Amino acid sequence: MKKNRIVLAGGALLVIAVAAIILIGVGSGGVQATDNAYIKADMTAVAPQISGVIRKVAVRDYQPVQKGDLLFTIDDRELNAALRQAEADVARAKADIHRIQVLLDAHKNRIRQAQAVLKVDEANLQLARANQKRFRSLAQEGSGTEQDQEQADAVLAVQRATFKRDEEALQAAHKQEKVLQSQLDMARAALTAAQARRDRAALELSYARVTAPVSGVVAQRLPREGSYVHAGQTQITLVPLNTLYIEANYRETQLADVKAGQPVNFRVDALPGIEFRGHVESLGPASGVSFSPVAPHNATGNFTKIVQRLPVRIRIDDGQPQAARLRVGMSVRPEIHTDQ
Known part of the structure; x- marks a missing residue:
């Protein structure tokens, strides 16, 4: 009997203990x-966007940093040279645009002059036609000489040839204007491409300075001065x-x-x-x-x-x-x- 009481008491204690554990663990x-x-x-993993040799490490392990603080730099000598080359390409493209624009402006002046000449030719041609008609009528009436009629015919032929020559010259000038305009468009496109290369070079140069994207504490610091890092490879972890x-x-x-x-x-x-x-x-x-x-x-x-x-x-x-x-x-x- 006593043994049963002990068993019952032990069982009750076990149940109470399990309930207590459940209440403590679960609530x-x-x-x-x-x-x-x-x-x-x-956590933020910081990785360089370009590959290169580490030039300077600006932080220590477990150092607090603010957003924008310098973490490390990569050797930027080649990037600086590439930027200078890109800036020179931009300057050359601008010079080409200026040269072609000057040629185009001068050519437009020549076109205006050719148009004025053609108007004079047209007036002379009309006068020659009128003279040729008048002298022919006089010759038929017997009031004019055959020599005057022949001279009027010759003058008309000369004015027709002059008009045709100057008209063709104006047409050629218009075609040349289109060529120059095409060259100008190509030069502007070349400038846009050169500016894009310059902006790309400047962007890659900025990648040589790796800064903290967020404020936090440096938890992992892998870069060491003189070591080579690859683009996209995590170097610092910020917490x-x-x-x-x-x-x-x-x-x-x-x-x-x-x-x-x-x-x-x-x-x-x-x-x-x-x-x-x-x-x-x-x-x-x-x-x-x-x-x-x-x-x-x-x-x-x-x-x-x-x-x-x-x-x-x-x-x-x-x-x-x-x-x-x-x-x-x-x-x-x-x-x-x-x-x-």
Whole structure:
């Protein structure tokens, strides 16, 4: 009998212990807690956009930097030479445009002169036709001489030839104008291309100075003076400590009443005795195992149900001086107040 009482008492204690563990790990009432939570940040990987030899490293490990601060530089001598060549190409293209424009303006003046000459030729031609008609009439009436008529015919022939010559010269001038205009268009296109090459060279030169894209702390620093780096290869990782957040992996059974905006109290293992504040920012759209490359589902017929965990992002509230001591990767125990 006594033995049974001991067994019953042990069983009761076991049940109480299990319940206590569940209450501590899962939460009770209007509070949901978990130990599966860590501080995270959207870290920025900094990589050069050109390859080259490191000329100077301007930061140290774990150094705070502001957006735009210089991180390191790459040898830019070849890039400077390329920029000067591109600027010379732009200057040459502008000179070509100016030369062709001068030729085109002068040619337009010649066209206007040729048009004026053609108008004079047209007037002379009309006069020669009138004289030729008049002298012919006089010759037929016997009032004029045959010599005057022949002279009028000759003058008319000369004026016709002159008009035709000057007309063809004007047409040729118009064709030459089109050629010069085409050359001018080509020169302007060449200038546009030269300017694009110059801008590209200036852009590549700017890539030789690698600056911080965001404010943060230098977490990883690979470049060393004299080493060769490749474009696109991460050299420095920046951690923005002012935008830290908590990623808490809650059991799916805990999330029935969890909503964005609910207040959160959390403690950090590395900072005992300090309680921080935050709030739920968002709930993950899928469990962590959903992104696993190997499907976790058992299709053999022997099925064991496993409670899944879903990530909850918790934003750390501003105005907490001690929050400056938080670091990425620290273990956190958050408590979400689902009744608020």
